[in-house]
Amino acid sequence: MRSSAAAGYLVFVLLLTSACTARKASTPYVPALANASPGSPTARGTLLGDYQWAAAAPSLQEAASRWKRFLAVHAPPQGEYEDNFQKLHVETARLELLRVYYLLGKKSEGDALLKHLDPSRQH
Amino acid sequence: MSATGTVVLDPGHGGSVNLGGSDANHAVSPSGVLEKNMTLEFAQLVQTALSSEADVQVILTRTGDVNLSLAARANVARDSGADLFLSIHFNGFNGSARGVEAFVRPANDDNFNVDEDKEFAALVQKGVFDAIQARDPGTKDRGVKEMKLGVLRDSSLGNTAANHPCRACLLEIEFIDVPAVDALLNTGPDAPAVRAEIASAIKDAIVAALT
Numbered sequence: 001m002r003s004s005a006a007a008g009y010l011v012f013v014l015l016l017t018s019a020c021t022a023r024k025a026s027t028p029y030v031p032a033l034a035n036a037s038p039g040s041p042t043a044r045g046t047l048l049g050d051y052q053w054a055a056a057a058p059s060l061q062e063a064a065s066r067w068k069r070f071l072a073v074h075a076p077p078q079g080e081y082e083d084n085f086q087k088l089h090v091e092t093a094r095l096e097l098l099r100v101y102y103l104l105g106k107k108s109e110g111d112a113l114l115k116h117l118d119p120s121r122q123h
Numbered sequence: 124m125s126a127t128g129t130v131v132l133d134p135g136h137g138g139s140v141n142l143g144g145s146d147a148n149h150a151v152s153p154s155g156v157l158e159k160n161m162t163l164e165f166a167q168l169v170q171t172a173l174s175s176e177a178d179v180q181v182i183l184t185r186t187g188d189v190n191l192s193l194a195a196r197a198n199v200a201r202d203s204g205a206d207l208f209l210s211i212h213f214n215g216f217n218g219s220a221r222g223v224e225a226f227v228r229p230a231n232d233d234n235f236n237v238d239e240d241k242e243f244a245a246l247v248q249k250g251v252f253d254a255i256q257a258r259d260p261g262t263k264d265r266g267v268k269e270m271k272l273g274v275l276r277d278s279s280l281g282n283t284a285a286n287h288p289c290r291a292c293l294l295e296i297e298f299i300d301v302p303a304v305d306a307l308l309n310t311g312p313d314a315p316a317v318r319a320e321i322a323s324a325i326k327d328a329i330v331a332a333l334t
Contacts, residue, residue, distance in 0.1 A: 035217045047146055048215070076144065080273045082193060083135060083212045084226065084295050085149040085158075087270065092216075 024104055025061035032099055033092050047074050051089050054096075060104050067097035126333035127178040128206035132169055133196045133274065134162035135212040135293075137185050143192020144273045150215030150298075152305040158213045159188070161299065161308070165211050168322035169329070176326075179333060193273035200289050201281030207243060207332055208291035209325070210274050215300035222263030223252040226293045228275040235277050236287040241267055243332050244292035250324035251296060258317050259307050262297065290332065296321065 034055040042049035054070045057063035070093050074086070081087045094117060101110035136148050136159035150158040163185070170181045182203050184196045200208040214220075225248035230237035244267045255262045272293055280289045297304045307317055 042151055047149060048151060076273075078271075080144070080271050082144055082146060082273060083149065083210075083214075083293060084224065084270065085212070085214055085216075086146070088214075088216050 025059065027060045027103070029057045029060050029063040029100070031055045031063075031096055034096050047086060047089060050074060051093065054093065060100055064097065064100045064104060064106075067093050067100065071097065124334055125178055126176050126330040128333040129180040129182065129203055130173070130207040130209065130329050130333070131182045131184060131200040131203060131205045132166040133184040133199075133208065133210040134166040135159070135210055136162060136190065137188055138190030140190060142190045143194060145190055145193050145196070147190055150213050150300060152299040152309055153218075153302050154305050154310050156299070156305070156309045158215070158299065161213055162211045163188070165296065165318065165322060165325075168318060169211075169325045172319075172322050172326035173329065176330060179330070194276070194279045196274050197276060197279035197291075198281075200291070201279065204281070205289050207329060208275075208280055208289055209247065209329070210272075210291075210293040212293060212295050214295040214298045216298060218300050218302075220298050221261060221301060221304070222265040223248055223255060223297060224265035224295050225267045226270045226272055226275070226295070227267065227291070228272055228277070229269040232271055233276045233278055235282050235284050236290065237269075239287075239290045240275075240292055243290040243328075244294075246328040246331055247292060247294055247325060250328040251294065251321055254320045254324040255297060255307070255317075258313070258320070259303065261303060265295075267292075294325075 034051065041052050044050060044053055050070050050073060054066035057066045071090065075090045094113065098110055098113045101113060136146060139147050141147055148157050148159045166183050170183060173179050173181050182199060184199045185191055225244040227237055227240035227244050228234040234240065248267055252262065252264050275291050275293060277287065280291055282289050299305060299308065308314055
């Protein structure tokens, strides 16, 4: 009887945790750093257009997905940039993704990205 | 003593496709002016300003709306035996950040003459900052910084440890996503005069570097 009650309580806690996580994932996303520049939206496929698209993500979960996609396309290999515009946007995207990971409770993903941002690893 | 030598001006971006690390365009002004068009216009203005210098040869990496890879741009300096290589860009970020800055490649990463690069970059950056500040005190002196930039690889510019004649830097003239900068450089009544003054400042820096 007692073990049955404990199992029921455990299921209740798991369901509650699951529900909370789902709510967090759908929480509206408001960028902390990636404020849009004045002017018209730029076409997707360009660095600026993809940045605006990621910054306009409707939820935390979608923001994580969009910032990851942005970095996969626009972060240069071996950290060799074309100009400071690219560096500013790529570094801001990494900070936004880091923040979103922690807000979503994805500690391991956040910590992995944080290590990538370690200043001692950079020139 | 008159200025003597060859300078390669590199208008950043161009065309409609991304190529070898060079994106077709990055910054866009609030009025819709594209960075790639501004870089080309400024390079041509500097070229015109330098036409009074008989012993200075000026080469542009592109003269139309086309893109070149970052290596191809630097190779123009290598193939012409250039003394100076200046890549011209405009910045953009959050609609409020301002300033003039120049970049050189770090010494520990394919750059054999970082100190000479920094001297050249400082001449250009200070000249452009002073020209803009005379018109708009809202600008900011961001100085000269090091960054691992693909267009500034010494191996592509033709510099080696034993022989490194080409000094190189990348100039970010201003943040064109700021409405005040857009008015200053593009839409305001004095914009043509301001562009000419900035081009003249770059010309003066190049002449000083080659004298």
